[in-house]
Amino acid sequence: MRIIGLLLLTGSLTMGLAACGGGDEQSTAKQEKAVETSTEAKAGVEEFTITAKNWNFSSDKEIVVKKGEKVKLNLVNKEGLHTIKNDELGIDLTADKPAEFMADKTGEYVLKCSTVCGATQDHEGMEISLKVVD
Template sequence: MMKFLGVMLLTGSLTLGLTACGGTEEEETKAPDVSEETTPQQEEAVEETATSESPSDIEEFTITATNWTFTSDKELTVKKGSKVKLTLVNEEGVHTIGNEELGFDLNANEPVEFTADTAGEFELICSTICGAMDDHEAMTITLKVTE
C-alpha cells in the first residue's frame, strides 16, 4: 500500500508540474499583432536614417609635415558641401596648419572636421613659425573645393 501511495504521489506531482509549465506552442511563438502600414513619422525617420552621414561620408586626409614641406596621403580635392577631416602628423619639426577663411588651426594629432561650403582653392599654411621667414612662408599646401 505504501508503495502504491508513493507511485500515486509521484504521478500526481509529475502531472501537476507538466501542466503548470504548459501553454500551447502556438501561443509561445505567436508574434504580436503589428500593422504593416507605416505612419508618416516612421517614413520620415527611415529617410533621415538613410540620408544621415556615416563616417564613410567624410573625406579624410592626413597631412605630413617635415621642415618647410607639407605632403598629403592623397590630393586635397573635395566637392562643395563635403565633410572634411584633416589630420596633421609632424614627422620633422613642430608645425601647425590653418586657414582663416575655413576657420581652423590644426595641431598635430588633433584632427579637425569641417564642411567645405565654398568652392575655390584654399592655401593651408604653417601657422607656427618654424624657421627662417622665407622657408616658413613657403610651407603651404592647397585644398581644392570643386562645384
C-alpha cells in the same frame, strides 16, 4: 649563485633597452595607425592626412573635395613642430587635434604653417593647397 645573478642582470638590461628603443618611429607608427582606424570609423567624411617635414607639407592624396562634403584633416609631424591654419575655412589644425569642416564654398584655399618653424623665407613657403569643386 653567480649564474642566477648574471642571468637576472642580463634580463633586466635586455628589457630596459627594449623599452627605450624606437622612440619617434614607434610614435609615428601609432599616429598613422590611429588615422587609419579613424578613417574606417567615419563613413561620409572625406579624410586627408597631411605630413609635415621641415619646410614642406605633403598629403596622402591630392586635397580636392566636392562642395557640400564634410572634410577631416589630420596632421602628422615627421620633422619639427608644425600647425596649419586657414581662417576662411575655420581650420586650426595641430598634430593632436584634427580639423573638421563643411566644404561649403568652391575655390582654392591655401593652408599655411602657423607655427614659426625656421627662417622666415622657409617658413613662409610652407603651405599646401585645398580645392573645393562643384
